Amino acid sequence: QVRLVESGGGLVQAGGSLRLSCVASARTFSSDRIGWFRQAPGKEREFVSAIRWNGGSLRYADSVKGRFTISRDNAKNTVYLQLNSLKPEDTAVYYCAASFGARIGVTVGDFGSWGQGTQVTVSS
Numbered sequence: 353q354v355r356l357v358e359s360g361g362g363l364v365q366a367g368g369s370l371r372l373s374c375v376a377s378a379r380t381f382s383s384d385r386i387g388w389f390r391q392a393p394g395k396e397r398e399f400v401s402a403i404r405w406n407g408g409s410l411r412y413a414d415s416v417k418g419r420f421t422i423s424r425d426n427a428k429n430t431v432y433l434q435l436n437s438l439k440p441e442d443t444a445v446y447y448c449a450a451s452f453g454a455r456i457g458v459t460v461g462d463f464g465s466w467g468q469g470t471q472v473t474v475s476s
Contacts, residue, residue, distance in 0.1 A: 361470030
């Protein structure tokens, strides 16, 4: 079971940027994925982005395409999520989670080993 710890959240004005980090206690197989999800108050947790440790299978939710970028640093067992051109509707707790094996789904059920989350607040 891999343990994940997120950091990098904060308060930013609309149009600003943040970089979130997700540090894994261990890097598993190269085909395994790290995904980012977010959950706003009163809403369900939703998929944001995902990447495999080998750098493949990058995926983004339509709502963040062109604004968010996912990347990984295997030497640091870390996956990053660069958030640019932030909007108030991006306000949420952002979580990272691991998906093992050849899974390709991006639902909450396709991921396990969730981190504790980091708050992102975008003011208008």
